């Protein structure tokens with residue numbers, strides 16, 4: 477009886493945000509991370525109002541504001557440079573959605589979360605190998621041979637989650653697309669139009685997304701293919717010059733950006749199939765472990781942060797262990813439909829960004845006039861809304 481003992485597996489964006497959100501409610505948790513030190517691979521992450529609203533509430537504004545760049549606007553362009561549509565992302569965005577849009581280095585975000593969390597309840601070098609269910613207790617077994625127990629285990633352990641593997645035997649689904657990332661000094665792309673904007677450049681079989689963080693431009697270039705992905709979700713080597721070849725003939729600023737830095741490894745873009753349950757045996761999923769999605773709405777981390785805030789709210793109300801299953805079910809009811817909608821929309825967007833010139837691309841471009849409607853239902857979300865439904869605009873059917 478009493479409050480549950482909570483063990484969080486994974487010290488990434490989701491695990492640490494959940495820990496901090498629980499602590500804000502006066503609930504203690506322990507975080508177990510397989511890496512010997514907290515660090516982030518990859519370049520940058522875009523945090524929209526639905527995520528920054530929560531991070532601000534957790535007291536992270538001073539650290540993150542100092543590390544972030546607020547873009548001027550969101551712009552969609554044709555691959556030749558023609559500006560198709562734009563939406564302001566500066567003060568007007570914050571006034572509309574109640575929180576800012578931040579572009580931030582992933583390492584700085586991870587550091588801000590880790591600094592706020594501290595070391596007392598952080599257990600590094602702890603790779604969970606399996607969980608044994610013993611009545612109302614879970615026994616966690618780590619690769620170093622140590623064990624611990626907890627009444628609730630949160631699987632915040634990413635797209636290859638071991639906790640998810642306890643619940644089902646599905647695998648990440650390859651999207652047939654792959655990405656390359658880079659950080660380019662602004663000075664290397666002097667002819668880039670609107671360098672302070674978040675910009676999507678769309679063309680046949682590829683698109684480029686970029687935004688500035690201080691003096692550098694962070695980009696993600698996405699290509700169709702390869703047709704098959706052998707091996708686990710993650711990165712793989714690529715043929716030299718492949719990325720530059722895919723963008724040959726595009727606007728000169730796009731070409732300069734891609735050629736300004738060595739070609740990165742290739743990221744296979746994967747999503748996880750939707751689950752009908754996120755909980756089993758006093759285990760619950762959060763973040764990529766529950767709903768890894770394609771990055772085309774820039775929402776994987778933001779949805780993970782939303783999960784953490786909602787789960788913490790429900791767990792904070794549990795003062796007796798017996799109420800735990802009800803709290804987990806309520807969390808799942810709030811989060812599954814929402815994340816499913818964002819996940820599905822990100823998947824559909826992938827193909828739209830890669831259309832060849834022609835009627836379908838022209839129809840897409842006309843539809844971009846409704847750009848604000850297309851993302852408002854995502855960015856306006858406030859996790860304190862009881863129904864957890866979009867607050868201002870409707871989600872697409």
Ligand SMILES: Cc1cc2nc3c(=O)[nH]c(=O)nc-3n(C[C@H](O)[C@H](O)[C@H](O)COP(=O)(O)OP(=O)(O)OC[C@H]3O[C@@H](n4cnc5c(N)ncnc54)[C@H](O)[C@@H]3O)c2cc1C
Pocket residue numbers: 485486487488489490491508509510511520521522523602603604605632633634635636637638655696743762763764765771774775776777778779780
């Ligand atoms: C190319 C690309 C660009 C992206 N851009 C954006 C963006 O702009 N905006 C956005 O919101 N999202 C973006 N995302 C998505 C975002 O990175 C993820 O959704 C987010 O990191 C998920 O957080 P998480 O904590 O659930 O998982 P992760 O960040 O994967 O963290 C999981 C943690 O669990 C640990 N772990 C795993 N297994 C074990 C184990 N057995 N035992 C102990 N620890 C374990 C891992 O080491 C890791 O630290 C992007 C993703 C990609 C691939």
